Amino acid sequence: MMKKAVAVFLLVLALLSSSCERNGGRSRGSEAEGLRVVASLFPLYDFARNVGGEQVRISLLLPPGAESHSFEPKPADIVSLSKADIFIYTNRFMEPWVDDILKGVVNRGLLVVNASEGLSLLKGSAEGGHAPEGVYEQGHERVDPHVWLDFSNAARMVDTILAGFLQKDPAHGDMYRKNAGEYKKKLRALDEKFRDTLAGCRQKVLVSGGHSAFGYLARRYHLEYHAAYGFSPDAEPTPGELAAIAGILKKKGLHTLFYEESTAPRVAETIAGETGATLLKLRAAHNVTREEMERGATFLSLMEENLAHLRIGLQCP
DSSP states (O other), rough: OOOHHHHHHHHHHHHHHHHHHHHTTOTTTTTHEEEEEESSHHHHHHHHHHHHHHGGGEEESOOOOOOOTTTTOOOHHHHHHHHSSSSOOOTTOOTHHHHHHHHTOOOOTTTEEETTOOOOOOOOOOOOSSSSTTTOOEETEOOOGGGGGGHHHHHHHHHHHHHHHHHHHHHHHHHHHHHHHHHHHHHHHHHHHHHHHHHHHHHOOEEEEEEEOHHHHHHHHEEEEEEEEESSSTTTOOHHHHHHHHHHHHHHOOEEEEEESSSOOOHHHHHHHHHEEEEEEOOOOOOOOOOHHTTTTOOOOHHHHHHHHHHHHHTTT
């Protein structure tokens, strides 16, 4: 059965390769239908649809509700990329599977956009045991991939996506530039709102019972940040790590423990049970549920939700 499935998949790839070659690397009809764009994660999907508007047909590679770190691309995802004009991903630390999936893509005209290109990523020493707060390990490098949670980074990612659109579709360049400019104004307004709100908080310590996803947000708004464990949301924190987080909450007199939206808050619930802390959700925004997608959730709306919860948890006026 497996050999038959592989044979069918290879046949599909061969047909797609032939079609792409006949159409100069672009899928048939894409000139009339606008750019076909595939984005790996929800923030990139939302940035791209704001820049592209009605001129772009954009799809999200990550299935709604799926956990981004454990995502494994399927043959259908390779087929999707083989029909696309542009593929946008965050960086090789966030999506370590990118190189593997691109090896199977038979589309000479596919433009691959690394949305983190040119950004300074949070890094730490590769020596020692667990990664420092907000830093992640990939091989011998420790890098935090969640760059979009610094909204100044998000604005530069919009510019990188815009450059890709201009390269592939210069005829609609004025529209793309206008859309990008308007969206970056919204990001700047959101950044100012976060800065003004969090500047007056009684507490300046952000403690998470999940993996370290909020290092950029904490750095941007001058918050002390602690997380229960490092890179993988599937990892099991040690008893010592759990005790350390509980100790920080007690020592600093904190009554709120944050948890992430995409993982079961079992660890956070354990810590909260030991300390009496109240749990509040923070959105790293890797992905949204199908229901949220249907309701029209946006990156901006998820971040507004974050600010509301931070305002409560950090005791802001």
